[in-house]
Amino acid sequence: LAKTTQPISMDSYEGQEVNITCSHNNIATNDYITWYQQFPSQGPRFIIQGYKTKVTNEVASLFIPADRKSSTLSLPRVSLSDTAVYYCLVVTNSGYSTLTFGKGTMLLVSP
Amino acid sequence: GAVVSQHPSWVICKSGTSVKIECRSLDFQATTMFWYRQFPKQSLMLMATSNEGSKATYEQGVEKDKFLINHASLTLSTLTVTSAHPEDSSFYICSANPDRNLMAFFGQGTRLTVV
Numbered sequence: 460l461a462k463t464t465q466p467i468s469m470d471s472y473e474g475q476e477v478n479i480t481c482s483h484n485n486i487a488t489n490d491y492i493t494w495y496q497q498f499p500s501q502g503p504r505f506i507i508q509g510y511k512t513k514v515t516n517e518v519a520s521l522f523i524p525a526d527r528k529s530s531t532l533s534l535p536r537v538s539l540s541d542t543a544v545y546y547c548l549v550v551t552n553s554g555y556s557t558l559t560f561g562k563g564t565m566l567l568v569s570p
Numbered sequence: 571g572a573v574v575s576q577h578p579s580w581v582i583c584k585s586g587t588s589v590k591i592e593c594r595s596l597d598f599q600a601t602t603m604f605w606y607r608q609f610p611k612q613s614l615m616l617m618a619t620s621n622e623g624s625k626a627t628y629e630q631g632v633e634k635d636k637f638l639i640n641h642a643s644l645t646l647s648t649l650t651v652t653s654a655h656p657e658d659s660s661f662y663i664c665s666a667n668p669d670r671n672l673m674a675f676f677g678q679g680t681r682l683t684v685v
Contacts, residue, residue: 491672493672495676500661500681501678501679502574502576502663502664502665502676502677502678502679503663503665503676504676505673505674505675508672508673546613550674552672557604557616557619558604558614558616558665558674559616560606560613560615561613562613
């Protein structure tokens with residue numbers, strides 16, 4: 460399983476764009492990059508998933524360079540409610556593969 | 571998106587008793603479900619993989635006789651913490667993937683406190 464590395468914490472202010480970068484040097488051909496958000500005392504919530512280049516949905520964008528050894532989750536114009544832990548995971552496209560959670564990034568959004 | 575529901579959301583039990591936690595996929599069938607445990611300020615740790623109609627697969631270091639998993643139907647997996655002790659107090663979370671979907675959906679979690 461590809462190991463991921465992300466910053467332990469990040470601080471931002473309301474209205475700013477936040478970019479959280481994750482490195483996954485050992486990513487394999489069949490692997491996808493997935494990001495989850497977790498609030499205290501709740502289960503993780505899926506944010507976005509991608510394989511290469513750029514993926515955008517109503518919540519975030521995911522940028523993946525050609526070598527796929529890293530990825531960047533971009534949250535546009537964050538609000539206080541975006542304060543949470545964000546996990547970057549590498550998921551293998553081989554049926555029901557288990558998820559290995561790293562330490563995640565604690566994002567604190569201040570007024 | 572798909573919905574995974576856990577019950578109860580929180581439970582307090584006495585040391586030595588057993589507690590059952592249910593995980594249901596509400597709008598899809600799941601032949602496989604996953605159980606995680608999360609201690610305060612730590613990440614999720616996979617405990618076991620629950621397989622419908624067969625034995626669960628436990629991660630190294632997880633006692634299968636203490637954490638009993640039953641996956642009797644395509645929409646329900648249960649985790650029973652037997653003879654609970656205070657060190658079993660934690661946040662337990664289940665997840666499931668709709669058929670061959672790379673996207674996992676998580677339950678809301680169950681806060682277990684053993685006193």
